[in-house]
Amino acid sequence: MAKKVRVRFAPSPTGGLHLGGVRTVLYNYLFAKQQGGDFILRIEDTDQSRYVPGAEEYIYQTLEWCGLQPDESPKHGGNVGPYRQSERKELYRKYAEQLVEKGVAYYAFDTAGELDEMRIRLRTETNPTPQYDHTVRMQMRNSLVLAKDEVDTLLQNGTPHVIRIKMPEGETVSFTDAIRGEVSFETATVDDKVLLKADGMPTYHLAVVVDDHLMEITHAFRGEEWLPSAPVHVLVWRHLFGEEAMPQWAHLPLILGPSGKLSKRDGAKYGFPVFAMNWNDSKTGELTEGFKEKGFLPEAFVNLLAMLGWNDGTEQELFSLEELVQRFSIEKVHRGGAKFDYDKAKWFNHEWIKKVPVEALMPQVKAVLAEHGVQVTDDAYLSNVIALVKDRCTLLPDFWEHSAFFFKAPVEYDTIAVKAKWNEEKKAFFHSYNKALYSVSSWDAATLETVFKSLAETAAIKPGELQLPFRIMLVGGKFGPTVFNIAEVLGKKETISRIDAALNQFKDLR
RNA sequence: GCCGCGUUCGUCUAAGGGUUAGGACACCACCCUUUCACGGUGGUGAUACGGGUUCGAAUCCCGUACGCGGUACCA
Numbered sequence: 001m002a003k004k005v006r007v008r009f010a011p012s013p014t015g016g017l018h019l020g021g022v023r024t025v026l027y028n029y030l031f032a033k034q035q036g037g038d039f040i041l042r043i044e045d046t047d048q049s050r051y052v053p054g055a056e057e058y059i060y061q062t063l064e065w066c067g068l069q070p071d072e073s074p075k076h077g078g079n080v081g082p083y084r085q086s087e088r089k090e091l092y093r094k095y096a097e098q099l100v101e102k103g104v105a106y107y108a109f110d111t112a113g114e115l116d117e118m119r120i121r122l123r124t125e126t127n128p129t130p131q132y133d134h135t136v137r138m139q140m141r142n143s144l145v146l147a148k149d150e151v152d153t154l155l156q157n158g159t160p161h162v163i164r165i166k167m168p169e170g171e172t173v174s175f176t177d178a179i180r181g182e183v184s185f186e187t188a189t190v191d192d193k194v195l196l197k198a199d200g201m202p203t204y205h206l207a208v209v210v211d212d213h214l215m216e217i218t219h220a221f222r223g224e225e226w227l228p229s230a231p232v233h234v235l236v237w238r239h240l241f242g243e244e245a246m247p248q249w250a251h252l253p254l255i256l257g258p259s260g261k262l263s264k265r266d267g268a269k270y271g272f273p274v275f276a277m278n279w280n281d282s283k284t285g286e287l288t289e290g291f292k293e294k295g296f297l298p299e300a301f302v303n304l305l306a307m308l309g310w311n312d313g314t315e316q317e318l319f320s321l322e323e324l325v326q327r328f329s330i331e332k333v334h335r336g337g338a339k340f341d342y343d344k345a346k347w348f349n350h351e352w353i354k355k356v357p358v359e360a361l362m363p364q365v366k367a368v369l370a371e372h373g374v375q376v377t378d379d380a381y382l383s384n385v386i387a388l389v390k391d392r393c394t395l396l397p398d399f400w401e402h403s404a405f406f407f408k409a410p411v412e413y414d415t416i417a418v419k420a421k422w423n424e425e426k427k428a429f430f431h432s433y434n435k436a437l438y439s440v441s442s443w444d445a446a447t448l449e450t451v452f453k454s455l456a457e458t459a460a461i462k463p464g465e466l467q468l469p470f471r472i473m474l475v476g477g478k479f480g481p482t483v484f485n486i487a488e489v490l491g492k493k494e495t496i497s498r499i500d501a502a503l504n505q506f507k508d509l510r
Numbered sequence: 511g512c513c514g515c516g517u518u519c520g521u522c523u524a525a526g527g528g529u530u531a532g533g534a535c536a537c538c539a540c541c542c543u544u545u546c547a548c549g550g551u552g553g554u555g556a557u558a559c560g561g562g563u564u565c566g567a568a569u570c571c572c573g574u575a576c577g578c579g580g581u582a583c584c585a
Contacts, residue, residue, distance in 0.1 A: 339521060
């Protein structure tokens with residue numbers, strides 16, 4: 001029987017989650033749920049200097065907003081915790097030392113200064129960034145060159161040191177990536193990466209292997225930026241737990257901005273968000289806008305992210321999270337990076353606003369209106385309004401522009417537009433229409449239109465000539481849904497009062 | 511520099527030896543609508559380049575170019 005599928009998303013809490021990060025979460029989540037497996041959130045906070053307060057909480061909130069809840073995490077608990085690497089610190093050293101004993105890793109006592117010195121000394125035109133690798137390690141201060149008793153003394157004296165992996169020289173390390181197929185590296189081209197830092201914390205390279213093993217991770221999906229260090233991870237797996245126990249790797253393509261790599265700067269420059277939610281950096285005081293606050297629906301956000309680098313082979317583009325869980329396949333994820341297109345993103349949101357039921361939009365539309373000082377008390381009224389205008393809204397804040405007149409009677413009118421069509425006959429028509437409205441049998445768009453048209457006929461005016469003035473009376477300008485629908489939603493009292501008010505405004509028009 | 515990964519309309523992508531290279535966004539035109547949108551119909555528009563393999567190549571192989579990533583006691 002196959003092992004239960006377990007995947008993880010392992011961010012470091014250093015800031016907001018951008019598009020690529022959330023998409024990595026999404027693909028992990030989709031795969032786990034489809035396979036009936038577990039989705040684990042592990043916090044990789046091994047670099048204390050980069051830790052940003054609030055970043056972890058931000059991650060939970062983002063996942064919650066997107067509907068991608070982990071089964072296990074520092075917050076949700078689980079059987080293989082702790083899920084924060086800083087709290088697992090003590091457990092990594094023994095694995096690193098195990099590697100030293102096997103002769104595949106070594107102690108290195110070089111100071112930061114000595115490292116710098118080496119990099120400067122060896123720097124040439126054709127080798128601008130010398131690495132700590134097989135060509136230089138024998139010139140450095142480490143347990144490979146120092147006598148054993150000297151090393152022991154240094155260790156006993158608590159001399160600061162790291163543990164580095166000893167990359168073999170003439171070997172080819174290869175593995176199968178679920179997206180890219182067989183990938184291979186010459187070990188001689190990879191440097192002796194630090195596995196355990198001087199402060200006792202593991203680097204990513206050690207922690208990812210140890211934790212994936214201890215947490216029984218079966219599939220490891222991560223960004224393509226990790227591909228170059230994959231051979232290190234394969235080797236650590238081989239020596240610690242056996243390569244056959246290694247998770248199935250998949251390196252996801254990167255999401256690019258309009259000018260290459262996607263950055264916060266792109267967002268500022270091109271006017272679109274790159275983070276899932278607003279991120280307020282406590283260090284810089286800088287606010288980076290999020291998709292949520294920009295007015296995206298989580299359904300749309302998830303949908304557009306899923307389609308950025310994956311497609312099921314059909315022409316379907318609109319998928320709910322449930323459908324994605326059903327249809328997702330890691331093999332169909334693309335190899336190439338995808339440039340993010342904000343226009344397309346907005347299209348997804350528009351489609352989802354149209355698709356989602358009115359009730360689901362109520363709280364969010366209320367919030368939008370509240371920002372403009374409108375407190376909605378009548379839910380039934382709001383629901384009618386939303387039903388009438390939702391198809392016209394691309395982002396949530398658009399609801400204001402498209403429905404403000406339902407909550408505030410016009411104060412200014414597009415009199416220029418009225419003027420062209422205004423005369424005494426029409427004025428008379430509206431007086432009589434308004435009168436008729438008092439006693440109309442049923443207040444619905446169809447009836448209002450019938451009465452409107454029959455009165456127009458009596459007055460011998462083409463209804464079309466009257467609709468524009470009517471519209472302007474109700475909303476103030478040349479916009480909005482069908483005018484009779486507006487009147488229906490507005491209600492009898494309000495409609496009549498708006499006609500009166502407008503007639504009063506138009507009386508000097510000539 | 512070196513290592514790795516990529517490359518189909520402007521963008522996201524389909525087609526994985528035989529298709530007039532399909533769809534979506536954006537753009538343009540027309541239609542609908544006596545408002546503004548939505549919507550509908552149609553259009554412009556792509557296999558990076560050069561070799562090879564093959565009866566036949568977007569698809570397989572090699573090279574080149576370009577892009578991206580990595581090259582930290584960061585993840």
